Amino acid sequence: MKFEITPIAYIQSCYKEKFATPRQPGLVSAAKGQIQLIPPFNHPDTVEGLESCSHLWLQFVFHQCLDQGWKNKVRPPRLGGNKKMGVFATRATHRPNALGLSVVKLDSIQIEKQSVILHVSGLDLIDGTPIVDIKPYIPYSDSLTHARYDFAQLAPKELSVIFSTPAQLALNQQDNREQLSTLIRQVLAQDPRPAFHEVDEARIYGAKLDCFNVNWRYLKTDQETTIEVVAITLL
Incomplete structure (x- = not known):
């Protein structure tokens, strides 16, 4: 059938x-x-x-x-x-x-x-x-509050997101900068890189969000991994 x-x-x-x-x-x-x-x-x-x-x-x-x-x-x-x-x-x-x-x-x-x-x-x-x-x-x-899924019972840990000076300047030029900033922060906080990628501060990632190309990299300290947005450009 x-x-x-x-x-x-x-x-x-x-x-x-x-x-x-x-x-x-x-x-x-x-x-x-x-x-x-x-x-x-x-x-x-x-x-x-x-x-x-x-x-x-x-x-x-x-x-x-x-x-x-x-x-x-x-x-x-x-x-x-x-x-x-x-x-x-x-x-x-x-x-x-x-x-x-x-x-x-x-x-x-x-x-x-x-x-x-x-x-x-x-x-x-x-x-x-x-x-x-x-x-x-x-x-x-x-909404089943008693439901379980052992492999992913909790939401993944979010990463901190910061903006480089050039990225912040580009963001400030947009009329919807507050909404765009929130979108970028929330998306990147989910850590979109492939799971097998280790932190490499020289590697630049990029994605198309709304009408923009967003580029970022990962910074690692002893305590945590942080995402730095390095560029925001119009598509």
């Missing part, structure tokens, strides 16, 4: 590539996006009552992985990229049906003629991701 799934919407996201996109939703509250419903699903009737929800479940397609196949076992980044686990015991992007599930905060609903746009935040989806279903998050049934 086979099923055909049709996208009902596409998301416009501040994440323009996989690298530096958070591995879980809700970790970067400053990450904002817009879910643009497409015909014939963009009728105002389809979202009537949705304003009563604070959060939404999004079912989506890992569209950048469709032609890359999948394996029975994968290497989760949370385990350092060295230990293998069964694909169904992880949230790996390379899955048999390439489907993902995410929860986001619903900030507002915009309806204009035949346009229905859901403004959301806390997302972990790449720009252009196809959305195949939207459901309300129901706290009494969806």
Whole structure:
């Protein structure tokens, strides 16, 4: 038996590539996006009552992985990229049906003629991701305080983020500098580098966030590892 799934919407996201996109939703509250419903699903009737929800479940397609196949076992980044686990015991992007599930905060609903746009935040989806279903998050049934996942029971430790003088000057020139600063800090605090990378102060990393190229490096002392943003430039 086979099923055909049709996208009902596409998301416009501040994440323009996989690298530096958070591995879980809700970790970067400053990450904002817009879910643009497409015909014939963009009728105002389809979202009537949705304003009563604070959060939404999004079912989506890992569209950048469709032609890359999948394996029975994968290497989760949370385990350092060295230990293998069964694909169904992880949230790996390379899955048999390439489907993902995410929860986001619903900030507002915009309806204009035949346009229905859901403004959301806390997302972990790449720009252009196809959305195949939207459901309300129901706290009494969806929030299970007694649930456990032994491999990742707690959120990962966040790193401190500082800005070099050139990066701070570039940031100060932006009209949305406070929002951009918060986005960069929250994203980089999740430590987006590959799990097998050791700290190398000479290595410069880069990612596309919103309309900017952001470059950073890692600084290590005896006490902690710190991220230094070294450059912010327009795409």
